[in-house]
Amino acid sequence: MNKKDLKKVMQLAESLCEQRGVRLTSQRKAVLEFLLESEKPLSAYDLLDQMREVLKNPAPPTVYRALDFLLEQGLAHKLESISAYVGCVHPDHPHASQFLICADCGEVAEMEDKMIAKSLENAGKAIGFNTIHPVVELMGTCADCSAKKDSN
Template sequence: MQSAVDLCGQRGARLTALRRRVLELIWKSHKPVGAYELLDILKNERRNAQPPTVYRALDFLLELGLVHRIESLNAFIGCCAPDTAHPSQFLICRDCGAAAEITDNRLDKAIAGLADEAGFSVLHRIVEVAGHCPNCREQGYE
């Protein structure tokens, strides 16, 4: 959370009470969390909360790189390294729902390489690998 404050300071961005609260809620969840889940929680705290309330906060947090959107789940998760620019790459467990953010140089290079060969300029990368995490495999899921 402190690093979020710092980051906003550096960029002249305003981490308002609402935005901070949404970021907290995302971090509190140990799984990717949907916009309407966040909204349900916010409604207990601010009687006026509506979809734009949460989507605007999410847009802000996404823009700054403080959270990632997981496309295959329509859900959001805190970024584990918001201060470094990096692609969004996740291992997503179909059983427990956990999403582990990963950084892998081979993967980065492979994508950079193939895009380059194709003459394609890269703006954004999405890698979402669905399967079963080590923990759930132990419980018998394969």
């Protein structure tokens, strides 16, 4: 994400946290910034490395606590199938996203298809299942990487 957008999202995050009466502390802010700056999802230990830039001796709990907070607040998402984390680019409303993960280049697109989200929820309901958190991740190849492969 470019600097301008980053700043915008960070300001949004700050105001959301203020509204909710929760604290976007400097550590949490740092983790969120690293996630948003990155083109690709980061593992908890990638983040731990990055945190050395802003903290003397960060330990795993430092990162995992910040991540827990960001996930709770919808400011970041965990990609379960690759154990990695991304910043959310539109955290201003609760949402059930779908993620497209390129197995070749590692880039991830976040999609928010309300029809799909609704279909999933309803399919659960049909058998009495109450969905709290949907995990929808498509592993595959992005447009760029598919094109590269075709040209071989």
